[in-house]
Amino acid sequence: MNAYKEISWNGLWKQNSVLAQMLGLCPLLAISTNLVNAVSLGLATILVMMLANFAISALRAFIPYEIRIPVFILIIAALVTMVDLMFNAFLHDLYLVLGIFIPLIVTNCIVLARVEAFAAKNGLRASTLDGLMMGVGFIWVIALLGAVREIIGQGTLFSGIEMVFPTLSGIQLLPADYPGFLIAMLPPGAFFILGLLIAGRNWLESRANQRMRDKLFHDPGASVSSSPA
Amino acid sequence: MSEPIEVAPRESSVLRISARTAGIMLIFALVFTALMAGTYRATAPYVAASALAEKLRLIGEVLPQELYDNDLTADALILPPQDMLGLDEETRIWRARKLGAPVALVLEAAAADGYSGRIGLIMAVGSDGKLIALRVTSHKETPGLGDYINLKKDRNKTRPWITQFNNLGFDTVAQKSWRVKKDGGHFDQMSGATISARAVTNASGRALAWTLERSDRLFTLPANSRYTEEGKPQ
Amino acid sequence: MLEALLVMAFGAVLLGAALGYAAVRFRVEGDPLVEKIDAILPQTQCGQCGFPGCKPYAGAIAKGEADINQCPPGGDEGVRKLADLLGREFKPLSAEHGIEKPKSVAIIDENACIGCTLCIQACPVDAIVGAAKQMHTVIAAQCTGCELCVAPCPVDCIYMEPIKETVDTWKWKYPVIEIKRAA
Amino acid sequence: MTSYLFVVLGAVLVNNVVFVRILGLCPFMGVSKKLETAMGMGAATTFVLTMACGASFIIDRWLLMPNQLEYLRTLSFIVTIAAIVQLTELVIQKTSPLLHQVLGIYLPLITTNCAVLGIPLLNVSLRHNFLESLLFGFGSAVGFTMALILFAGIRERLEAADVPIHFRGTAIAMITAGLMSLAFMGFAGLDKYK
Amino acid sequence: MISKLFNFKGGVKPASHKDESANTPIVVAPLPSQLIIPLRQSARAMAHCLVEPGQIVLKGEMIAAAEGPMGTAVHAPTSGTVRAIEPQPVPHPSGLPAPSIVIDPDGNDRWIELKPFDYRSATAEQTRNYLRDSGIVGLGGAGFPSHVKLGPGEKGIETLILNGAECEPWITCDDRLMRERADMILAGALIMRHVTGARRILVGIEDNKPQAVASMRAAAEKLAEPEVEVVPVPTRYPAGGEKQLIRVLTGIEIPYGKLGTHYGVQCFNVGSAHAVYRAITHGEPLISRVLTLSGNMAKPGNFEVRIGTPIGELLALAEPRADTDRYLMGGPMMGVTLLSLDNPVVKGTNCILAGSPALFPPPPPEMPCIRCGACALACPAELQPFELYWFSRARIFGKAQEYKLFDCIECGCCSYVCPSRIPLVDYFRFAKGEIWAREKEKAAADIARERYEFRLAREEREKLEKAAKLAAKTAAGRQKAATAPTETDNPVTSPEEDAKKALIAAALERVRAQQVETQPENTADLTPEQLAEITAIEQRRAEIREMAKPHLRQDD
Amino acid sequence: MTNSPYLLKPASVQSVMLRVLLALLPGIAAYVWFFGPAILVQIALTSVTALAAEALILYLRKKPLKIFLTDGSALVTAWLIALTFPSIAPWWLTVLGTLLAIIVVKHLYGGLGQNPFNPAMVAFALMIVAYPQLMSQWPAAGFTDFAAQWQAIFGARQLDAITMATPLDALRTVLRDPEQRRMIAGLLGSNATFGNIGGRGWEWVALGYLTGGLWLLQQRIITWHMPVAFLAMLLAISATFGLYDPTRFAGPGLHLFTGGAMLAAFFIVTDPVSGATTPKGKLIFAAGVAVLTWIIRSFGAYPDGIAFAVLLMNIAAPLIDRYTQPPVFGRKQKDGGA
């Protein structure tokens, strides 16, 4: 159980694909113009990651070392193509919005990196969980980025939701005469906001470190002074 | 499968290794291609349906469903690239009829002189010579400034800019007034972003004129045939 | 369907063969990276990194089995160089492996030494001379200050002495920036 | 003839892969700490991407399109690219161990540089012919290399700057990339003068 | 006659303050109460002490001999008794003490017998050795041994340059020397020309010293020698820098790491020429020099001072003002702060400057560099000081070296002009020191690596040998096999282990050592020096062992 | 204790920045004369914002407030923002621009002296991308009614009466319309007398900047390299193309005396922090800005390319510096192993 917890924690925070490993940045930045796009792509990514990790973990015994990369890529590409076809068939509007970024999940470094670093060495259950958690780690970041960019950029949230659920519609979060800050929607804004997110993570990490250090170096001191001699 | 793996690479010849890897690649390729092909087969009808729906939705924006009763996709002309319409690739003209009588032509056009390049348009021209409605299908105008030509992006929700073309024809607005006010014409523009408005207005005027000149022929050519200019050989 | 399979089969066979061939033809031996890492390590050979010497630690880094911040004698400076070499992000020295100390040399109290040779065997760089039952002495110039000889000595006659500054070894200090917070 | 020039210039400046198309960011962030590595990575990517564009065009036109196998594009392109990359890697490893060391883990990761797949896919959707495909690939790669090198130049300087502690490293690099991309927006509109 | 002057880039023009001390003649300073003569002559060389405490020496007697190629001799500046040979504070930015000879003067100031040196009949080599033994070093500040600079070099020397620029504010000792002893300076220069075989002599003097120029010109005319030329050069700090002066007078630029001799020029301070003259024609070794006392003083002036005079004893001559808060040795641009007034005058001391908060206000706080480029415009070495600063500050030393950190001559022009008041030179000194230290560390690490690897190889070999022996033994007699495992035990034990256990282990160890007969052979690859050291140690040890025998614990 | 040199020239960052501010005054005076006091309001707004932002960050980073607040660099940035933004831009626009410039572009990089990008130009670029319409409403010449300008900055905006397209913008509008291209010769050619080149008033403002800039040169705050290279290159390229096809390309008069060309030549391109620093590098940098400015003005989507051109060259500055290091003393000629 502990191992699973660690896998989850790695995926969600410690080894977070984006914030810690700086992988999978392209879809992250390109598709996070609003929350709905972001989450959609995130879900597609999770799906691919789980399937890929599962498949490769299952097949790892049959893959010789020299051609492991082509084979991994072959498998991932096949999975991505299937997801792509599904999007085209069932979420056509979204398919048009996400454009080449669905096929590009293939090259999302994080998929291949995980497959190579984890699934190729671990069991089925752990690998699938790793795929899931890495994916969730990706999706929360891209969703956060999407939400922030959408709010700052145009003052709305969930705009474009009708592409997925035709009955719903986005909400205007800021006053209607909010002029919008276009930069947030454009590439520069994506970089800026991601930079701030990373700095935020650094800040949290350093605070955690500090707390740990305090625990290590102060608590014993405190207990010594308070404990009876 | 497991047998070749046990062969230590040092002992095997280059050829054998090549053959072995090729074999494994082959198997993986076959299995996964089969999977993909299966998915493709399974989703193909849905994909086609989605594409069709997309087209119909676009048409629906300029031409209300109630106005016609024929199957537009079956009653279309193939239109080769047309300079007058600003089109540099093959498009289609859909012909709407009600009870067999011509109702409207739906066609695409483009303005090449937008602020940031091409603006794609779709429009429905009624058999009475009026422009039923006009929409922008694609553009690269500056977000927040020139993008009001897109109905969805227009901040004026009560009377979006693009709707002022609804149901106008050269009878109500003379062809030489089919311009933005800034150029001495009939149509409003958004101050500070005249270029986009001018491009759309001028392109729509040209397209309307083009259509009206040959509207009869457009309605009468056989379905799914290729449109050619009169007098020119096929 | 059939075309798809054929196309992919064709590609797969071609690629698999080419790659298998290349993998054998172009195999390389040895890892020059280890040498490069070893060149950065301070060669104190103290084992504080958790490996029996600098070279083994270098090997572990190259294989990705050890982090780059485990060598206290190298200090933050050393970590920075490793980070540079390996294209990784700098991280401060890991506290569990020890802290950077001023460089020092071992001194054997010659009066107390019983000549047991334990320290000779502990010294990773043969900086202690002497033979069984004779007193031992550290050749200061060759002592790396690893402290490995201190613990084994049964009569506790080895101590570490920080190297003193002389006019010749003195260095200019980092200029202090004398901006005090106004108000 | 000039249209070919515009393909290249457009890919290098106006629609720069990194700053405008937002492709290839992982190596852009990862291999830009030093100028020398940036140059090496740029050269490797240029080679691979140009090759990939040529190869993928041929595959698309001669194998996939005639057989209505467009859905195999992603797969066949990426596998081709992976093969090109791996061959390149093996050759470099043998012939120039130094370069191989410098590029380290990033050479195999060229495969996962999404620009390397994205550009061939864009070639298809932009309906480029063979020469245009090659030039587009080359131009994009040059744009990538340029971005990488310029970025490395700034990052080397940043190393000595008194950046607030939480922003050191990737965070400030990200913000720098944003400002660079802002600067590249200045080229907007140049490509419509075809 | 007037040769074409060249220009050097950069430089600054601080107020010169020469008038304060330039107008009074050189005064001979009185005999101090004690003399402290450091054995360390320059960064490069340490003299070899010839005297012992208590020994009586005469004025001019050699008390330490030249050692090594860069060494020069040291002489007693007056007659008296050697009180001690001990570390004393020396004028060095570190303030650390260095070995020195302390002499109590007897007040008689009795000369040793002086013999002029007939350089015309001696070989150049002999003259150089004579100068070395007369303790002649450059008096321009760096204290570089003059006999080395007088060496033939690669191509021979064509031009001899006398440096009378004296570009630092306040300092006027060379000025006075040129005004008062122009003949001697030129006579010294002619000797140097003879030794080097140079063709011409150029004397460069900043044009803010017209009297010195006139006096030198007059002396030159008297000589009636061709190819001796006195050239006024534009006043701009650091026109007196060797490379800058050579550039101005000849147009030759000498890069870092090259010496004037590579280019056929050599540059000497006028004081050095004067000292050479005195040594050759009068046989007087270098035991005194002219220096300037100026700055925040009531009676600034120039004084002929014995080397070794404690600076504190000198100051009264010029009557420092009450608000003096520090003393500098050297000029305000390159001098060092004296950390103690006990520091003695050394051969390179050309000026003692009294400073006050008004003269040298404490620098305002350092601001970040705004890359304004003022420093680059001022740098006579044509460096980009702000780039060097940027890298030195962030400790990116490799880059600093790439940007030619070591070409910096530490003239201080960049710090002088910097609007952000950055102590640039301090950063460069820091960086240079770190780089040198690092190089030393690297060399040490390389040696350590070698020795470590050698040891590993040796252990490997020993193991193999042992195994072979063991195999032989087991073959010989099976019953002994039982003891074998203990022999391979690793004797290195944990610190917690108490001494007794270790002693037993040690005893076992010896038994084992005898058994296997493999003694540590780590003395195999030592240099003769090391071997000598070891023998010395062994000797010492033998003595100690004798002394310590009763106290040693019996271990068997 | 301090070390040598003990003498320091009386110079400070503060005096450098102060003189830059002084040098801006002639241009500002002309600005007020022709376009009313709105610009003064903007300068006040940006100055206060910049100082407040600076103080906040210094406080957060625990740096000495007084020294850095009084160094004047934030004010230079602030004034340049005010001068490059339309003087009747709404208050929040300039304030937002200034905040981003000071906080993100300057202080995230460590503050004074460390920013690789020109803060004022980033502010301009960010705002013209985000709010192109607001950033292109310039006051019409002769329209100096303070009340209306105040209204434009702080109140509801009814601008049509008081704005006009700047010449550069008018030019691009015309260039875009093939039918109007024929008119262009008239626009570009006939009116080209001083007082009418860059639109009434603007060339006097430019002249003011020129005066101040020359004074800065005389004060040795800037060197000749940047202004000369920038203006010469802009002149050369616009003259060449202006002669080649006067119906498509504006001539040098328009390029040099409209928009921010003069301001840029002396105050913006010369920013020491974000620009190149070697002599050759300065020439390349400034010439590069000129070429990019001309390209963006002539073909790009944004009317004035200066800001983008400066930022683009900022990106290249570290590399320019690196590859144009002047030879060090004694290392000019290749000789025996030197």
Ligand SMILES: Cc1cc2nc3c(=O)[nH]c(=O)nc-3n(C[C@H](O)[C@H](O)[C@H](O)COP(=O)(O)O)c2cc1C
């Ligand atoms: C960055 C920028 C982007 C612009 N984008 C557009 C645009 O997309 N559409 C447009 O019509 N005008 C755009 N303009 C404005 C035009 O340059 C021009 O000022 C305007 O079309 C003239 O309209 P007016 O005559 O109503 O002022 C833009 C201006 C700038 C500065």
Ligand SMILES: Cc1cc2nc3c(=O)[nH]c(=O)nc-3n(C[C@H](O)[C@H](O)[C@H](O)COP(=O)(O)O)c2cc1C
């Ligand atoms: C910046 C600088 C300024 C110097 N100024 C003088 C000077 O004014 N007069 C002088 O004799 N030496 C000066 N020197 C020392 C000379 O470079 C050089 O060492 C000296 O002239 C050599 O003569 P010497 O060996 O006889 O001392 C200066 C050195 C430097 C680095």
Ligand SMILES: Cc1cc2nc3c(=O)[nH]c(=O)nc-3n(C[C@H](O)[C@H](O)[C@H](O)COP(=O)(O)O)c2cc1C
């Ligand atoms: C550095 C800089 C300085 C500027 N200074 C002025 C100026 O003094 N006067 C002016 O009219 N416009 C100035 N501008 C704005 C542009 O030159 C240009 O006129 C304006 O952005 C375009 O407005 P438009 O969209 O109405 O054409 C400046 C821009 C920059 C980047």
Ligand SMILES: Cc1cc2nc3c(=O)[nH]c(=O)nc-3n(C[C@H](O)[C@H](O)[C@H](O)CO)c2cc1C
């Ligand atoms: C000649 C000169 C030009 C300057 N130009 C600018 C400028 O264009 N933009 C700016 O933000 N600051 C400018 N500054 C101010 C200062 O360099 C700037 O605030 C720094 O970039 C902040 O680190 C200038 C300063 C000087 C001395």
Ligand code: SF4
């Ligand atoms: S900790 Fe000691 S043994 Fe390990 S690398 Fe550093 S110096 Fe070498």
Ligand code: SF4
């Ligand atoms: S371990 Fe101690 S007692 Fe034994 S030989 Fe070494 S110094 Fe002497």
Ligand code: SF4
């Ligand atoms: S003079 Fe000072 S502020 Fe100017 S560039 Fe040099 S170091 Fe920087």
Ligand code: SF4
């Ligand atoms: S101290 Fe060094 S860097 Fe500064 S001006 Fe002098 S030579 Fe140049």
Ligand code: FES
């Ligand atoms: S996701 Fe694009 S390169 Fe990594």
